[in-house]
Structures are given as C-alpha cells and as structure tokens.
Amino acid sequence: MQRILVTGGAGFIGSNFVHHLVEKTEATVTVLDKLTYAASRESLAGLPDDRVRLVVGDVADAATVEPLVAEHDAVVHYAAESHNDNSLRDPSPFVQTNLVGTFTLLEAVRKAGVRYHHISTDEVYGDLELDDPGRFTEATPYNPSSPYSSTKAGSDLLVRAWVRSFGVRATISNCSNNYGPWQHVEKFIPRQITNVIDGGRPKLYGAGQNVRDWIHADDHSSAVWTILTDGRIGETYLIGADGELNNLDVVRMILKHFGRPEDDFDHVNDRAGHDLRYAIDSTKLRTELGWQPRFGDFAAGLARTIEWYEQHRDWWAPQKSAVEAAYAAKGQ
Numbered sequence: 397m398q399r400i401l402v403t404g405g406a407g408f409i410g411s412n413f414v415h416h417l418v419e420k421t422e423a424t425v426t427v428l429d430k431l432t433y434a435a436s437r438e439s440l441a442g443l444p445d446d447r448v449r450l451v452v453g454d455v456a457d458a459a460t461v462e463p464l465v466a467e468h469d470a471v472v473h474y475a476a477e478s479h480n481d482n483s484l485r486d487p488s489p490f491v492q493t494n495l496v497g498t499f500t501l502l503e504a505v506r507k508a509g510v511r512y513h514h515i516s517t518d519e520v521y522g523d524l525e526l527d528d529p530g531r532f533t534e535a536t537p538y539n540p541s542s543p544y545s546s547t548k549a550g551s552d553l554l555v556r557a558w559v560r561s562f563g564v565r566a567t568i569s570n571c572s573n574n575y576g577p578w579q580h581v582e583k584f585i586p587r588q589i590t591n592v593i594d595g596g597r598p599k600l601y602g603a604g605q606n607v608r609d610w611i612h613a614d615d616h617s618s619a620v621w622t623i624l625t626d627g628r629i630g631e632t633y634l635i636g637a638d639g640e641l642n643n644l645d646v647v648r649m650i651l652k653h654f655g656r657p658e659d660d661f662d663h664v665n666d667r668a669g670h671d672l673r674y675a676i677d678s679t680k681l682r683t684e685l686g687w688q689p690r691f692g693d694f695a696a697g698l699a700r701t702i703e704w705y706e707q708h709r710d711w712w713a714p715q716k717s718a719v720e721a722a723y724a725a726k727g728q
C-alpha cells in the first residue's frame with residue numbers, strides 16, 4: 397500500500413494520521429480537503445513535499461474525486477462535518493458532506509477497485525445509561541441521536557451496502573472521543589483549556605455528568621493503520637483506550653493543572669438531546685489484530701495537550717472569539 401489518499405487530512409485527526417504515515421510507513425500521501433473552517437494547513441507544515449501533497453477539493457464532487465481515487469492504492473476517509481453543536485444549528489452541510497461525500501467516494505472506489513477505510517464514531521450507537529455496566533461492541537444496534545451522528549451512521553450503512561452489493565474492499569472503524577494537539581477550539585477539551593488560558597472559566601453543559609471515553613489521537617492513528625493493513629475486508633472494528641471520564645472531572649483536571657479552584661467554572665445551557673455516556677469495548681481490535689493503545693495515561697496526555705495549547709496561541713486565538721460568540725448566543 398504505497399499511495400494513500402487521506403480525505404480530511406488537514407483536520408484534527410486526519411492530519412495526525414498523515415504524520416503517522418510519514419513517520420511510520422513508506423507510503424506517499426495525498427490529502428483531499430475542502431479546507432473548511434475546521435481545517436488547518438499549519439497541521440501539515442514541515443512534512444516532506446516528496447511524500448505529501450495537498451489537493452483542495454470537496455469529497456462530494458465526483459469530478460474531483462474519481463480521477464484522484466484511481467491514482468491511489470487506498471482511501472482513508474476522515475473528511476466530515478464533525479461537531480454536534482454545529483449540526484444542531486444547521487444540519488445541511490452534515491447531510492451533504494457526511495452522506496453525499498461518502499457516497500461519492502464509494503462510487504469512486506467501486507469503479508477503480510481501490511481499498512477503502514471508513515472513519516466513524518461511537519456516536520452511531522446512541523448513548524448508554526450512566527449506571528449501565530455495558531459498553532458498545534461491534535454488535536450494538538445503531539441508534540444515533542443528533543444530526544451529526546445520524547449522518548455518520550448513514551455513511552457507515554452505505555459502506556456496508558457497497559461491500560455486500562458491489563464487493564467493495566472496505567473496513568470501518570468507530571472510535572471514541574479523541575483529544576490532542578490541533579483540535580479545534582469549538583470542541584470540549586480545547587474550549588476549556590483556552591478559556592482558562594484567556595483568564596475565563598470553563599463552560600460545562602448541564603450538570604457535567606455526561607461520560608466520554610477519551611483516546612489520544614496518536615492511538616487512533618495507529619489503530620487505523622493496523623486495520624488498513626491487517627483488518628478483514630467487510631469488518632467493523634471499535635477503537636477505544638478505556639478512558640471513561642465525566643465532563644466535570646475533566647474540567648476539574650484542567651483547573652487543577654492551572655492551579656485554579658476546582659469550582660471555578662460555569663454551568664451553561666445543556667446540549668439538546670445530549671448523549672449521556674459513550675464507552676467502547678475494543679476487544680476485537682486488540683485480540684484479532686494485536687493493537688494496543690500507547691497513551692493510556694489520560695492525565696499525562698491532558699497535561700501535554702494543555703502545554704501544546706499554551707505554546708500555540710497564534711494558531712487558535714484567531715478562531716476563539718467567533719466560537720465563543722456563537723456559544724454565547726445559545727447561552728452556552
């Protein structure tokens with residue numbers, strides 16, 4: 397697998413995977429990215445020109461996608477509208493990019509006979525009760541809650557149908573919440589870190605009891621490479637690193653890092669339809685493909701991430717005030 401097309405490779409997780417490919421493999425990489433508000437060219441800066449090129453374009457545009465796909469051995473599809481809160485404000489780009497974009501790529505890989513890996517989320521399974529001892533597995537029924545997660549669920553189902561009906565060589569992974577460098581300040585952890593750096597207070601939706609299952613983006617990338625190279629065609633693999641924490645505890649860890657009192661945050665309006673708890677059972681990926689997370693210590697990973705945001709103010713500051721104004725308009 398020498399030539400890999402990474403869609404959404406200028407976003408938070410896609411760019412992490414591009415770095416992983418350059419550092420850990422021999423592959424040459426084409427990034428196909430529309431450069432939406434969520435993208436950053438800086439996340440790809442410094443990578444060797446003879447290994448990585450950027451094509452600016454839309455995954456839902458067949459005229460761009462089809463010739464490009466045909467030049468590659470594999471497509472790894474990260475591009476998406478990714479933020480739940482935005483999907484509640486305007487679902488339209490979520491339907492267009494997440495559903496029509498995936499359809500367009502599937503048609504292209506079908507015609508060209510190219511291997512395809514589909515990046516998805518644990519949110520397709522809906523949520524678990526806080527006191528439920530269970531976790532999501534590959535057999536959990538789909539039950540998405542938001543416009544974002546329903547379009548991701550629909551895109552997964554398209555992939556399954558293209559495998560069964562057309563013999564497309566595809567795999568799917570559903571990963572839990574990622575954290576790490578280059579995550580947009582609209583998302584929970586960067587928003588709270590940058591609020592505190594700016595002298596403000598973290599903003600917790602509702603009571604802060606909602607649980608997310610955190611994984612470092614580097615671990616997500618190593619898992620995707622493992623599935624791309626060793627995964628069984630037609631299979632789904634759940635990716636997680638046993639990182640369950642409620643939002644209140646994460647906010648307290650951030651405050652503690654800065655030496656601020658543990659109650660120095662604001663409760664703000666809850667998210668509509670807010671999923672209670674996500675939790676991943678990644679036994680299949682670990683036992684079948686031998687994958688292990690390397691960044692299991694969330695507190696240490698969070699501390700490194702905080703330091704990264706302290707050192708990269710120039711990158712996130714230009715987006716910060718518009719993001720906060722949009723949240724403030726909803727009492728969040």
Ligand code: NAD
Binds near residue numbers: 404436476
């Ligand atoms: P992101 O919003 O940071 O990046 C998305 C990237 O896709 C951006 O670079 C954007 O410009 C690009 N893009 C958007 N629409 C496009 C289009 N029509 N054509 C081409 N490029 C387009 O997202 P992220 O957090 O890095 O998530 C990447 C993928 O991982 C998504 O598919 C998401 O559903 C999935 N995922 C994310 C998480 C998480 O915690 N962030 C967890 C599990 C799965």
Ligand code: TDX
Binds near residue numbers: 480572606
């Ligand atoms: O200011 C906030 N305060 C707050 O309490 C924000 C932005 C979020 N939250 C809560 C909502 C969630 O319970 O924090 C939790 C995490 O929120 P997000 O960062 O928006 O992530 P989430 O909605 O869980 O979805 C993320 O993980 C799964 C990614 O954005 C998705 O792309 C991925 O599929």
